[in-house]
Amino acid sequence: MTEPARSTPPAPPGGGGIDHEGVADLYAEAVHWHVNTGDEVIHAKRMPGRFRRLKWLTSAVWLIFFLGPYLRWDGRQAVMFDIPRRQFHIFGATVLPQDFWLLTLTLLFFATLLAVVTNVAGRVWCGYFCFQTVWTDVFTWIEERIDGPPQARRRLEKAPWDARKIGLRLLKHTLWLAIGVLTGITFTLWFGDAPTLWRQYLTLSAHPVAWAAVGVFTFFTYLFAGRMREQVCFWLCPYARFQGIMYDRQTILPTYDFRRGEPRGRLRKGEALDGGARGDCIDCKQCVAVCPMGVDIREGQQEGCITCGLCIDACDAVMDKVGRPRGLIRYACLDEIEGRPVRPFWRRPPVWIYGTALAFALAGILYGLSSLGGIDLKVLHERQPLYVLLSDGRIQNKYTLKVLNKFPEPARLGVSVEGLPGLELAGIEGPVTAAPGRVSAFTVLVRAPRDAAPSGLSPIRFRLRRLGGGDTAERESIFAAP
Known part of the structure; x- marks a missing residue:
């Protein structure tokens, strides 16, 4: 168990937010948070739903990474970062070290965009776009196709090593390594002419630096997406550590409606959930089963939550089965859960501050690109x-x-x-x-x-x-x- 994050979870039932008298309640809730320290492998269950579809759609953004080096423009590679000649070719524009200020503005723009999105809707980058999340999702999808659903994978882990287990493991890890090699080769294609580099790889005549880059990317892609998975987010990613300070009471996050769900309890077969003295949560733990981070969202907002919304899909499916309204877990802010007024995001001061910085950075980038000449x-x-x-x-x-x-x-x-x-x-x-x-x-x-x-x-x-x-x-x- 690690030290709990300082992000603000929902207030306990009957309370009105976190104040001096509620500090003890905050820590009493935080001690129930579970942070996987690597002593167990999380085998998340895959359930269909709108947020699962959204994850696949947003993951498709990374097709740009794989297909981009093959685009041509005026007889040459459309986007190429020519390090030896210190030239960045971006379609018709050539950026040289003298245009370094453009790179600075670009980094400022994306850093500010990350901050404003986090303040409005949490870790959207982590849940839908981060390369670690996307590659891990692909690796675990392959694992499910080969080893089976979560229960089958857990049984296979405990099973003795026989021909079947060795064959499945060999196939899975070979596919993982193949994806790592493709990732590494694709990365190098952005720094040289793609057809030429492919010819050099196939004839084993590529430069040692290129081979080293492929090896490094293969190793870390296999290690991070295949072996470490959520441990990268917990222990290596700095963004996961400081994202909590970007939240406020108006930040929209996957949130458990404790007022509606408590007191929770198991639902026996044939028993009706009438919404009387018992809450709507039937303690099925499906929200935990589908979470790739192993987080129990019912214990409040935690450092491990990447706001992917898969717990919402799982809970909505259960609510449909027991005849209760959807939304027991939903995207909501703390003020909404506590019944306080909620302001539109465009009326919030942080959004205006971040938005102004975004506008200045974007204006500078557009000016720079429009004034770039040969x-x-x-x-x-x-x-x-x-x-x-x-x-x-x-x-x-x-x-x-x-x-x-x-x-x-x-x-x-x-x-x-x-x-x-x-x-x-x-x-x-x-x-x-x-x-x-x-x-x-x-x-x-x-x-x-x-x-x-x-x-x-x-x-x-x-x-x-x-x-x-x-x-x-x-x-x-x-x-x-x-």
């Missing part, structure tokens, strides 16, 4: 001297053009300048060539007639145009005159 230009004006008077009376300024070429091939660029009458470029002959994926520097001289350049500093603009491509880049600078 060519980036910076202009540095020579400081010493600011200008030079030529023998023919013209004024000359010196500049260094720093050009970032984000294309995977060299770019031929035409250079022009405007802003004052009679401006002339010198120091370069015709188009310049910028190397791919890095910054190239070019020194240029700009000359202007003496009568066309006002005294002091005047604004001018440099423009680059990619020949044969149409991409352009502009940057303002100054022209100094006596």
